[in-house]
Amino acid sequence: DQQVKQNSPSLSVQEGRISILNCDYTNSMFDYFLWYKKYPAEGPTFLISISSIKDKNEDGRFTVFLNKSAKHLSLHIVPSQPGDSAVYFCAASAYRDTGRRALTFGSGTRLQVQP
Amino acid sequence: DSGVTQTPKHLITATGQRVTLRCSPRSGDLSVYWYQQSLDQGLQFLIQYYNGEERAKGNILERFSAQQFPDLHSELNLSSLELGDSALYFCASSPSGTASYNEQFFGPGTRLTVL
Numbered sequence: 001d002q003q004v005k006q007n008s009p010s011l012s013v014q015e016g017r018i019s020i021l022n023c024d025y026t027n028s029m030f031d032y033f034l035w036y037k038k039y040p041a042e043g044p045t046f047l048i049s050i051s052s053i054k055d056k057n058e059d060g061r062f063t064v065f066l067n068k069s070a071k072h073l074s075l076h077i078v079p080s081q082p083g084d085s086a087v088y089f090c091a092a093s094a095y096r097d098t099g100r101r102a103l104t105f106g107s108g109t110r111l112q113v114q115p
Numbered sequence: 116d117s118g119v120t121q122t123p124k125h126l127i128t129a130t131g132q133r134v135t136l137r138c139s140p141r142s143g144d145l146s147v148y149w150y151q152q153s154l155d156q157g158l159q160f161l162i163q164y165y166n167g168e169e170r171a172k173g174n175i176l177e178r179f180s181a182q183q184f185p186d187l188h189s190e191l192n193l194s195s196l197e198l199g200d201s202a203l204y205f206c207a208s209s210p211s212g213t214a215s216y217n218e219q220f221f222g223p224g225t226r227l228t229v230l
Contacts (some may be wrong), residue, residue: 004157006157034218036221041223042223042224043117043119043205043207043221043222043223043224044158044205044221045117045221046218046219046220049218087159089157091158101174102148102160102163102171102182103158103160103219104160105150105157105159105160106157107157107160108157109157
């Protein structure tokens with residue numbers, strides 16, 4: 001049972017345009033969401049996060065939107081650059097009873113930014 | 116460079132064998148997490164240690180075990196290996212085991228191939 005789903009395995013956009021990566025979740029206990037970027041042969045790198053008390057968080061070219069009623073979040077990259085080409089993972093976290101946190105990851109979306 | 120190191124980078128072994136993967140967290144981080152990424156899959160959380168103690172367990176098989184040593188490095192032991200255990204194994208660290216919002220920093224991973 002996949003609690004975090006990234007239904008688009010790949011996305012291709014032109015340099016300078018907006019990239020929109022989507023993520024859906026099913027567990028209503030999730031209260032913190034993160035996006036990670038992964039280049040080949042490297043570990044995932046933290047990109048941006050959002051708490052469930054917010055609906056938007058912005059960091060430079062990256063903005064994450066959270067729609068709790070739809071259990072949906074998205075990552076917007078504007079403008080997209082060739083260096084953004086990577087696999088993007090959505091992850092979610094729930095503050096468990098004992099305060100333990102673990103991340104549940106989606107399967108990733110491969111973004112290709114064409115020059 | 117995240118500051119998390121993992122050795123070895125690659126490991127090739129045969130079915131039925133046992134291997135040990137090693138992880139050194141970022142300086143000062145007390146929590147270590149292990150994740151498994153199989154082909155075209157998201158990262159699956161296996162287990163978390165905090166300051167030498169097990170904190171959370173995910174989808175970790177009984178054939179797998181882990182520990183965290185006094186110097187905070189961690190080892191993941193995989194035994195009676197099967198073909199399906201071939202995957203990338205990532206280690207991540209974070210400063211606190213009970214942080215409300217913990218961004219985890221990932222190592223470069225160990226690629227395990229079971230023949």
